[in-house]
Amino acid sequence: MFNRLISLTAAVLATAVAAHVAAANDVTHFALANGLQVVVIPDHRAPVVTHMVWYKIGSADETAGKSGLAHFLEHLMFKGTAKNPSGRFSQVVATIGGQENAFTSSDYTGYFQRVPRDELKAMMEFEADRMTGLVLTDDVVRPELSVVLEEQNMRVANNPSARLGEQMEAALYLNHPYGRPVIGWRHEIEELNREEALAFYRRFYTPNNAIVVIAGDVTADAVRTLAQEIYGKVPRVAEVKPRARPQEPAQEAPRTVTLADPRVAQPSVSRYYLVPSSTSARPGESEALEVLAHILGRGSNSRLYRSLVFGQAIAVSASASYDSTAVDATRLSVSAAPKPGTTLAQLEAAIDGVLTELIDKGVSGEELDRSKSRMIADAIYANDNQRTMAQWYGAAIATGASVEDVRAWPERIRAVSADAVHEAARRWLDKRRSVTGYLVKDARPEDKRS
Amino acid sequence: MKLFLSARRCACKAYALVFACALLIVLSPSARAVTIERVVSPGGIEAWLVRSPAPMIALEFSILGSADQDPADKPGLSYMAASLLDEGAGPYDAMAFHERLESRAIELSFRAGRDYLRGTLRTLKENSDAAFDYLRLALVEPRFDAEAVERIRGQILSQLRRDSVSPTHLASRNWWATAFPAHPYGQPVEGTLDSVPRITIDDLRSYTRRVLARDNLKIAIVGDVDAQAAGQLLDHAFGKLPAQAELTHISAAVAQGLGRRMVIQLDVPQAVVNFGGPGISRGDPDFMAAYIVNHILGGGSFSSRLYREVREKRGLAYGISDSLVWLNSSALMIGSTATRADATGKTLEIIEHEIRRLAQEGPTDEELVKAKTYLKGSFALGLDTSNRIAAQLVQMQIDKLGIDYIERRSALIDAVTLADAKRVAKRLLDSGLLVTVVGRPEGVMSRESATSKEGG
Numbered sequence: 001m002f003n004r005l006i007s008l009t010a011a012v013l014a015t016a017v018a019a020h021v022a023a024a025n026d027v028t029h030f031a032l033a034n035g036l037q038v039v040v041i042p043d044h045r046a047p048v049v050t051h052m053v054w055y056k057i058g059s060a061d062e063t064a065g066k067s068g069l070a071h072f073l074e075h076l077m078f079k080g081t082a083k084n085p086s087g088r089f090s091q092v093v094a095t096i097g098g099q100e101n102a103f104t105s106s107d108y109t110g111y112f113q114r115v116p117r118d119e120l121k122a123m124m125e126f127e128a129d130r131m132t133g134l135v136l137t138d139d140v141v142r143p144e145l146s147v148v149l150e151e152q153n154m155r156v157a158n159n160p161s162a163r164l165g166e167q168m169e170a171a172l173y174l175n176h177p178y179g180r181p182v183i184g185w186r187h188e189i190e191e192l193n194r195e196e197a198l199a200f201y202r203r204f205y206t207p208n209n210a211i212v213v214i215a216g217d218v219t220a221d222a223v224r225t226l227a228q229e230i231y232g233k234v235p236r237v238a239e240v241k242p243r244a245r246p247q248e249p250a251q252e253a254p255r256t257v258t259l260a261d262p263r264v265a266q267p268s269v270s271r272y273y274l275v276p277s278s279t280s281a282r283p284g285e286s287e288a289l290e291v292l293a294h295i296l297g298r299g300s301n302s303r304l305y306r307s308l309v310f311g312q313a314i315a316v317s318a319s320a321s322y323d324s325t326a327v328d329a330t331r332l333s334v335s336a337a338p339k340p341g342t343t344l345a346q347l348e349a350a351i352d353g354v355l356t357e358l359i360d361k362g363v364s365g366e367e368l369d370r371s372k373s374r375m376i377a378d379a380i381y382a383n384d385n386q387r388t389m390a391q392w393y394g395a396a397i398a399t400g401a402s403v404e405d406v407r408a409w410p411e412r413i414r415a416v417s418a419d420a421v422h423e424a425a426r427r428w429l430d431k432r433r434s435v436t437g438y439l440v441k442d443a444r445p446e447d448k449r450s
Numbered sequence: 451m452k453l454f455l456s457a458r459r460c461a462c463k464a465y466a467l468v469f470a471c472a473l474l475i476v477l478s479p480s481a482r483a484v485t486i487e488r489v490v491s492p493g494g495i496e497a498w499l500v501r502s503p504a505p506m507i508a509l510e511f512s513i514l515g516s517a518d519q520d521p522a523d524k525p526g527l528s529y530m531a532a533s534l535l536d537e538g539a540g541p542y543d544a545m546a547f548h549e550r551l552e553s554r555a556i557e558l559s560f561r562a563g564r565d566y567l568r569g570t571l572r573t574l575k576e577n578s579d580a581a582f583d584y585l586r587l588a589l590v591e592p593r594f595d596a597e598a599v600e601r602i603r604g605q606i607l608s609q610l611r612r613d614s615v616s617p618t619h620l621a622s623r624n625w626w627a628t629a630f631p632a633h634p635y636g637q638p639v640e641g642t643l644d645s646v647p648r649i650t651i652d653d654l655r656s657y658t659r660r661v662l663a664r665d666n667l668k669i670a671i672v673g674d675v676d677a678q679a680a681g682q683l684l685d686h687a688f689g690k691l692p693a694q695a696e697l698t699h700i701s702a703a704v705a706q707g708l709g710r711r712m713v714i715q716l717d718v719p720q721a722v723v724n725f726g727g728p729g730i731s732r733g734d735p736d737f738m739a740a741y742i743v744n745h746i747l748g749g750g751s752f753s754s755r756l757y758r759e760v761r762e763k764r765g766l767a768y769g770i771s772d773s774l775v776w777l778n779s780s781a782l783m784i785g786s787t788a789t790r791a792d793a794t795g796k797t798l799e800i801i802e803h804e805i806r807r808l809a810q811e812g813p814t815d816e817e818l819v820k821a822k823t824y825l826k827g828s829f830a831l832g833l834d835t836s837n838r839i840a841a842q843l844v845q846m847q848i849d850k851l852g853i854d855y856i857e858r859r860s861a862l863i864d865a866v867t868l869a870d871a872k873r874v875a876k877r878l879l880d881s882g883l884l885v886t887v888v889g890r891p892e893g894v895m896s897r898e899s900a901t902s903k904e905g906g
Contacts, residue, residue, distance in 0.1 A: 045502065045503070045504075046484070046830070046833075048830075048831060048834075078752075087752075087753075087762075090751075090752045090753065091753060091820075093751075094751040094752060094753045094820065094824050095820055095823050095824060095827075096823065096824075096827045097823065097824045097825065097826060097827020097828030097829070097831055098827065098828070098831060099828070099831060099832070100752070114831055114834070115831070116827065116831070142765070143761075143762065143763060143764055143765030144765060145765065146764070146765025146766065147761055147765045147767070147768055148768075149790075150720065150765070150766070150767050150768040150788065150789060150790060151768040153719050153720035153768075153788070153790060154720060154768050154769075154788050157718070157719045157720065158617060158718045158719060158720045158722075158788075262717070263615040263716070263717065263718070264615070265611035265612055265614050265615045266608050266609075266611045266612045299548070299552065300544070300545075300548045301545075301548050301549050301552050306545070309601060310544075310545060310597075310601070313600075313601070316604045316605045316607075316608040317605065317608070337608060339604050339608075369553075370549070370552055370553045373553060373554075373555060374552050374553075374555050377555030377574060378555075380505065380506065380574065381506065381555075381572065383504060384504055384506065384508075384835050384836050384837075385834060385835045386834060387834065
């Protein structure tokens with residue numbers, strides 16, 4: 001059960017957090033005999049449900065040389081089964097005015113529908129059917145491969161900043177498959193085919209590798225009955241092995257990457273640090289990194305914005321972020337865009353100044369409290385969005401967290417001390433474990449590096 | 451089972467301080483209901499209110515007069531003003547203002563559009579007094595300190611520089627500029643690299659003085675607050691605004707350049723295409739039929755004709771859609787897609803063919819039935835957060851749909867016959883398209899009108 005530590009909270013948040021805690025305690029979690037996990041998040045404000053199926057399989061689980069396969073399969077999952085051929089699932093969702101989509105990350109692949117409550121059973125039947133019943137023909141696979149290539153064009157090839165991001169990821173990871181783009185390298189996407197997609201599907205799409213998250217106007221008991229009746233019938237078709245990806249060696253040399261493109265009208269500099277994720281970190285460490293990233297670079301009260309945009313007035317933007325939800329070591333990123341007249345070298349030196357001060361002196365009690373209050377309020381605001389809640393639980397569990405971990409998140413953030421943030425900065429803002437990327441119009445030496 | 455939307459009107463009831471009229475929207479045959487109350491504050495400010503148990507308050511509002519009010523030589527003025535309203539107000543400079551908002555987890559922002567300045571506020575319930583006070587300061591006492599003005603100017607210019615080489619922005623910007631020459635809608639809302647440096651603090655003050663007023667204000671609140679408390683918050687936040695705005699009249703305009711195709715060369719692998727023409731205004735009796743026809747052509751679901759022909763069958767694009775856009779002084783149908791260079795000509799051919807075919811033949815009965823059930827169901831399903839519900843209630847006020855619109859909406863959709871849909875398909879889609887293409891499309895060249903040969 002939840003340990004109430006509300007007396008430690010800033011008074012302004014007490015009531016709201018209490019309400020949030022009440023809501024979070026209603027979240028239930030159970031497993032079926034075939035290994036499928038089910039999470040139920042009640043939200044009775046409207047007669048609507050969000051139904052999500054998460055597979056613990058992402059681009060980092062692909063075989064080397066087959067990048068983009070997890071994402072390509074996600075697209076192909078809409079192509080039908082023997083029971084529900086050629087888009088019938090989507091047609092039913094469209095007929096009722098429902099929303100649906102899917103997403104792929106390094107660690108998971110998810111599918112969701114948002115529909116009237118009474119349609120939940122139908123959605124579960126469709127998802128249970130395509131969990132093992134996918135049928136693919138070359139007639140549907142070939143045009144879909146073209147669609148994915150256009151997606152790659154849209155998201156990456158047409159966008160210099162996204163191209164730099166890909167190069168930086170690849171440079172950050174010396175050994176781990178997180179260095180590969182989720183969408184895949186273009187030359188490898190081009191070679192993907194039906195047989196490979198099906199082989200990947202048969203290996204990883206099985207109830208013992210899936211999590212069903214249902215948020216909305218439902219009760220845990222009703223969902224349990226439906227889940228047993230529908231998902232309970234899906235056979236285990238594969239055994240799931242631990243996700244043992246190649247790990248990073250000791251990183252000893254800072255890297256730099258420069259992407260020059262005549263279409264860069266606004267240069268920028270970014271740095272990725274390799275840091276532990278919520279799953280790979282020691283207790284409390286990931287929470288400290290979350291607070292650190294907030295203090296460093298979220299919004300206009302952050303250290304970076306105040307120093308570079310307000311104080312020195314050499315940047316038009318400056319921010320930091322930390323993506324904690326991952327199985328293996330993840331990244332803390334820092335970025336800024338210079339005002340005209342400031343070189344990237346000057347800007348990078350200013351960023352380093354901010355980082356050094358934080359590493360040397362730590363954070364103040366005032367900024368620690370303000371940041372923690374703001375972060376905890378996010379958890380309350382998340383309750384207002386059914387999909388956000390389902391996504392939050394789904395992503396956390398798909399990367400190795402428990403329902404209890406998610407539920408206790410506000411308490412874990414509240415427990416972060418100034419010392420812990422200082423220690424996280426000292427330990428993890430280590431340039432040897434980083435890559436710095438420069439986005440420039442042309443590769444003049446002065447723009448390239450400090 | 452369809453999502454059933456119905457509503458029951460209640461009698462309006464006057465209170466001593468707050469006048470409220472509630473409309474009950476039953477979102478399902480079950481007992482739960484969402485009530486829209488019309489609240490009029492003691493100071494005479496009207497808002498639509500939905501009470502919700504979540505420990506927060508979401509507020510959305512709009513004020514008539516935004517980019518359409520920008521001087522012809524200073525596009526981007528209202529956009530810059532909107533970006534500065536939360537950058538220092540009353541006794542607080544920008545840093546102090548942001549610090550106060552964050553320490554209470556208050557989210558406050560403003561954005562300029564073509565016709566309306568819109569504002570969003572989200573706060574935990576216990577901070578609502580402070581939140582509405584910061585909103586008041588931002589609206590009534592924005593500072594426009596030189597530091598903030600130059601900082602925001604720099605950020606806007608930075609974004610404009612990025613946009614100047616973005617195929618998506620170039621396609622859109624050129625489309626609007628060509629459709630509306632010599633009309634405010636032809637100017638970019640965000641301004642230009644030429645205009646933004648010339649905007650002065652006096653310009654910003656003059657805009658807010660002229661436009662921010664109570665007479666064209668539309669407000670909606672969703673949250674844990676009753677009508678009386680809402681009335682007090684409304685008076686506090688908006689009561690100090692002047693009663694009347696001084697707006698420049700904007701003349702009605704119809705999209706120009708139909709039949710024209712503009713190719714803008716940019717060295718990117720994927721060509722971005724915008725296409726469109728005149729739409730049908732929100733108040734037009736044919737609007738709902740047009741809305742349905744547009745859904746069948748290229749609406750948001752995975753089942754539209756354009757989606758099926760361009761993406762599903764041929765894999766030419768990741769996304770393709772179009773939508774009706776209704777503005778105060780014009781109405782449009784605008785779509786977009788992005789496709790590889792060597793397929794651009796073919797993609798354009800398919801888009802033009804499908805639009806022509808729908809104009810000439812109209813939809814099938816089956817398409818009409820499916821579109822109706824989709825549009826009836828999707829409306830409520832799209833209202834998934836407090837702020838989104840509030841924004842929808844503001845839009846309903848802007849569109850003069852009445853507080854009982856949700857009750858009537860399904861019947862309005864059902865009333866559209868196949869004959870209506872066919873007639874309106876022709877009316878909507880038969881006037882030709884203005885097309886902009888940005889990239890290096892193979893074999894696609896600019897042309898002045900549909901009748902001239904390619905290569906012009």
